[in-house]
Amino acid sequence: MTSRAPVEAPLVASIENEDGLSRILLGGRLDRDGERVLADAYAAAAVAEAPSVEIDFTDVGYINSTGIALVVRLLADARRDGRSVRARGLTEHYREIFRITRLSDLMTIVDEGEDA
Amino acid sequence: MTIIQSLRRSIGLGARAGTEARLDVAAPAADEGPSQTATPASGAHIAPIEIAPDDPLLAVLTSATEIVEVDRLALDSPALHAMRDNDIRMIVPLTAQGELIGALYLGPRLSEQDYSTDDRRLLSSLAGLASPSIRVAQLVQTQATEEAERQRMEQELRVATMIQQQFLPHALPDLPEWQIAAYYGPARAVGGDFYDFVELPDGRIGVIVGDVTDKGVPAALVMARTHSILQAEAPRLIEPGAVLQRANELLCQEMPANMFVTCLYGVLDAARGSFRFANAGHNLPYVRTNGEVGEFRATGMPLGLLPDMTYEEAEGVVGPGDSLLLYSDGFVEAHAQSGEMYGFPRLREAFAVDAVGSDLVDHLLEDLHRFTGADWEQEDDLTMVTLRRSAGAAPLVETRGPVEGDVLLDIEIESILGNERIAMDQVAATVVPLGLTGERLERLKTAVSEAAMNAIEHGSGGRPEVPIHVRVSATPTRLQVRIADMGLGGEIPLGQSEVPDIEAKLRGEQSPRGWGLFLIEAMVDEVATEQTDQGQAVVLNVNLDGGE
Numbered sequence: 322m323t324s325r326a327p328v329e330a331p332l333v334a335s336i337e338n339e340d341g342l343s344r345i346l347l348g349g350r351l352d353r354d355g356e357r358v359l360a361d362a363y364a365a366a367a368v369a370e371a372p373s374v375e376i377d378f379t380d381v382g383y384i385n386s387t388g389i390a391l392v393v394r395l396l397a398d399a400r401r402d403g404r405s406v407r408a409r410g411l412t413e414h415y416r417e418i419f420r421i422t423r424l425s426d427l428m429t430i431v432d433e434g435e436d437a
Numbered sequence: 438m439t440i441i442q443s444l445r446r447s448i449g450l451g452a453r454a455g456t457e458a459r460l461d462v463a464a465p466a467a468d469e470g471p472s473q474t475a476t477p478a479s480g481a482h483i484a485p486i487e488i489a490p491d492d493p494l495l496a497v498l499t500s501a502t503e504i505v506e507v508d509r510l511a512l513d514s515p516a517l518h519a520m521r522d523n524d525i526r527m528i529v530p531l532t533a534q535g536e537l538i539g540a541l542y543l544g545p546r547l548s549e550q551d552y553s554t555d556d557r558r559l560l561s562s563l564a565g566l567a568s569p570s571i572r573v574a575q576l577v578q579t580q581a582t583e584e585a586e587r588q589r590m591e592q593e594l595r596v597a598t599m600i601q602q603q604f605l606p607h608a609l610p611d612l613p614e615w616q617i618a619a620y621y622g623p624a625r626a627v628g629g630d631f632y633d634f635v636e637l638p639d640g641r642i643g644v645i646v647g648d649v650t651d652k653g654v655p656a657a658l659v660m661a662r663t664h665s666i667l668q669a670e671a672p673r674l675i676e677p678g679a680v681l682q683r684a685n686e687l688l689c690q691e692m693p694a695n696m697f698v699t700c701l702y703g704v705l706d707a708a709r710g711s712f713r714f715a716n717a718g719h720n721l722p723y724v725r726t727n728g729e730v731g732e733f734r735a736t737g738m739p740l741g742l743l744p745d746m747t748y749e750e751a752e753g754v755v756g757p758g759d760s761l762l763l764y765s766d767g768f769v770e771a772h773a774q775s776g777e778m779y780g781f782p783r784l785r786e787a788f789a790v791d792a793v794g795s796d797l798v799d800h801l802l803e804d805l806h807r808f809t810g811a812d813w814e815q816e817d818d819l820t821m822v823t824l825r826r827s828a829g830a831a832p833l834v835e836t837r838g839p840v841e842g843d844v845l846l847d848i849e850i851e852s853i854l855g856n857e858r859i860a861m862d863q864v865a866a867t868v869v870p871l872g873l874t875g876e877r878l879e880r881l882k883t884a885v886s887e888a889a890m891n892a893i894e895h896g897s898g899g900r901p902e903v904p905i906h907v908r909v910s911a912t913p914t915r916l917q918v919r920i921a922d923m924g925l926g927g928e929i930p931l932g933q934s935e936v937p938d939i940e941a942k943l944r945g946e947q948s949p950r951g952w953g954l955f956l957i958e959a960m961v962d963e964v965a966t967e968q969t970d971q972g973q974a975v976v977l978n979v980n981l982d983g984g985e
Contacts, residue, residue: 353854383858385886386952393942393949400943414879421959422952423939 330382331355334362336369343371348380351388359391363398372404375431379410389422396427407431486523486542488516498530499537504557505530527552529564533572593654597627600657604664610634610642612707614827616794620802622767622819629656629698630765630818631664635671642707643671643680646719646763646822647700655693663688663698663740677702677715678748685717685740685748692741699739701763709971710755710826711925715748720769723762723788724753726902730785733761752925754898758828760797762788767817768801774810783808797823842912849904850889852897852922857889860907864918867909871916871981881918881979884960887953888920888975891929896922896973906974916979924972930954931964931975 330348332355337344343366351359366374376395378384399406407429411419419425488495494514497505505528507520520528520542529541541564546552552560601623609617619632629649637643645667649656666684674680680702688698701722703714714722718739721732735751755761764784771779787804790797798821806813846867850856864885865878873881889905897903906921937955941947958964963978 350858383886385857385883385890386956387890387950389952389956390949393939397943397945397949412879414876414883417876417880418883418956421936422955423936427939427943 332358332381334358336362336365338366338369338371341371342373342375343367343369344375344377346377346380350383350385351378351381351391352383352385353387355388356391359395363395367398367402367404374399374404374406375409376406376428377409378415381410381415384415384418389418389424392424396424405429486516486519492516498528498540501528501530504528504560527560529560531564531568531571533568538568538572538575594625594627597652597654597657598623600654600661601627601631604631604633604661606633610636612642614830615707616825616827617823618794618798619822620798620820622815624652624767624815624817624819627657628652628767628818629660630767630820631660632763632820632822633664633668635668637672637675637704639675642705643667644703644705644712644714644763644822644824645671645700646765646820647698648719648765648767648818648820649698650696655696659688659692659696659698659741662691663700667700667702671702675704676750677704677713678750681715681717681737681740681748682746685738685746686744688741689744697739697741699766703763705755705824709923710757710759710830711752711923712755712761712824713750713752715750717746717748720764720766722753723764723785724755725760725762725788725791726756727758728789728791730789752898754900754903754923754925755824755826756900756902757826757830760788760823760825762801763822763824765818765820767815767819768805768821770817771805771809771813771819772816773808774812779805779808793825794823797825842910842915842917844908844910846907846909848908849906850893851901852893852899852903852905853901854890854893854899857886857893860889860905860920861886864907864909868911868916871911873916873979873981877979880960881916881977884957884964884977885918885920887957887960888918888977891926891953891957892920892922892975895926896924898923898925911981914981916981918977918979919967919974920977921967921969921974922972924968929966929973929975931958931966 330350332347332349332351334348335346337346345359345362345366347359347362349355363374376392396406406427408419408424409431411430416425416430419428419430488498492514493512494510494516497510497512507517507525507528510517523542524544525542526545527541527543529543530537531539531541541560543552543560546556601621605621606619609619621630621632623630629647629651631645631647631649633645635643635645645664647660647663649659649663651659663684666687667680670683671680674683681700684700697718699718699720701714701716701719703712703722705712712722712733714733714735715737716735717737721734723730724733733751733753735749737748738746753761769779769781769784773779783804784801787801790800792800801821802819805819846863848863850859861882865882868878868881885907889907892905893899897905903923906919908919908921910917910919931954937951938947942949957975957977961977962980965976965978967974967976
């Protein structure tokens with residue numbers, strides 16, 4: 322958890338593809354400025370046509386309500402495409418937020434190092 | 438008696454109807470002017486027979502050098518058919534200075550014999566003698582008709598102007614720290630422009646600018662009716678969208694065909710500088726801030742066109758030193774002699790100049806007149822209302838309020854999206870010494886960030902110069918973070934927010950946004966809102982004795 326990017330840094334994303342899984346590694350802050358980055362990241366992941374997408378939040382230092390809305394949009398796209406989504410690397414605080422917003426009902430939340 | 442009286446049935450005198458392209462054959466009436474008094478000898482009248490511009494008979498008569506016998510004509514001519522139906526035998530063209538000005542129509546002779554050579558000669562002479570007099574009479578009548586029309590139009594103009602002037606305000610609102618000016622310049626034909634101010638029960642001021650399509654008395658009457666409706670409904674309904682909706686309902690029931698009204702109605706809160714408005718197809722108001730001119734945007738259909746319309750409301754802020762301009766399209770649609778239109782960009786540029794009150798109005802008019810030139814004949818009414826807020830007006834956000842405990846932080850933050858993180862970091866740094874750490878600190882940070890974002894985006898309208906105010910205070914048992922804004926976003930519906938329906942959001946039935954208030958309420962022990970003199974504040978409370 323010590324490697325988190327500073328809150329000031331805008332969102333960046335990279336994609337890793339494994340068998341049947343596209344991993345979106347996010348860094349920086351997930352807010353309104355990250356809309357394009359997250360949408361492009363999902364589009365890039367979708368090209369691999371993996372049935373599952375994992376979003377790695379390990380290097381995300383800040384998520385606000387607009388960031389939550391971006392995740393909702395990604396989940397809607399994934400549902401449309403028939404993909405499952407899971408989240409990795411969330412802090413306790415953002416796990417709570419994902420829980421009370423019911424995002425965690427729609428995506429599996431996995432711990433660091435844990436396989437879903 | 439003359440030969441005319443010896444003719445048996447009818448003589449019609451075709452008189453020019455005032456246009457070059459048409460001849461009217463009129464049945465003369467006793468009370469008509471001298472150019473149409475060729476009473477048939479028998480007292481019988483023929484029905485008026487019009488010769489259309491494309492009727493071949495017209496060409497025949499124009500080129501005829503002598504009397505034309507109807508029976509000898511073989512033309513596909515409606516007028517000729519009509520003449521035959523009326524038993525017309527002869528047509529005697531009447532010409533003056535080579536121009537066909539009418540014709541005499543003759544029925545059969547009383548003796549039932551054919552017209553003799555002498556008859557024809559006499560008729561030709563008669564036509565030659567009568568034509569100049571008829572022409573003079575025609576010109577006199579045309580002149581008299583034109584004069585009557587001119588007088589009628591002058592009278593209508595006077596009436597329209599009188600109605601118009603009657604409904605313009607006699608005085609402008611006198612508001613502390615505001616300079617308000619207005620200008621109304623009627624076009625010669627008098628359009629339907631109007632403006633007015635309405636004192637509202639809560640002390641705010643309603644501002645109306647409108648424009649009725651059409652000109653003259655009809656436009657003035659519709660203007661008067663619209664004005665009356667707005668004056669009656671504005672103090673009752675207050676909200677601009679509701680006022681325009683009601684006006685539209687009433688006007689739709691009584692609007693003459695092909696007419697409508699564009700109108701902008703706004704409510705100025707002079708103390709706060711907020712201008713909440715709705716727009717029925719009118720020009721968007723311009724606001725000048727630090728020499729930059731922007732628009733306040735809201736759209737809606739003109740009044741009186743379609744029933745059941747609703748009107749979007751928007752709110753803008755007129756900060757200290759800012760000016761607001763409301764205007765009619767007579768301004769932007771004015772033309773230079775070259776045909777070029779003045780247009781929005783020129784008005785916008787002219788409005789960027791810092792001037793106050795009547796100086797601002799004069800400056801805008803001078804700019805327009807420079808463009809149109811000295812000989813410009815104003816095509817449409819010109820109306821403008823300018824509202825300028827003094828540069829030294831009070832700050833927009835009330836920074837004081839009841840303080841609970843010691844004030845630990847008291848800052849203003851520019852209303853730029855993203856600056857909510859500054860509020861969050863500053864508050865976090867302030868509260869750490871109070872022992873608020875870990876998950877409880879994270880929760881407070883999220884609540885502060887969301888409340889500040891809401892204040893920046895909605896409460897202060899995203900205007901950097903309208904800062905939000907963040908204050909942290911604490912007692913031994915409670916921490917309080919108070920985030921104040923201008924209240925431009927309307928009342929914050931705290932306590933009403935249920936858990937957002939994420940399934941509906943996924944299905945696209947709801948916006949994916951809308952999590953902010955829910956998060957604020959979920960993250961701290963208690964949330965309240967406060968009304969301030971200048972706006973609204975969200976107060977976040979965290980119990981310090983609760984521990985972690």
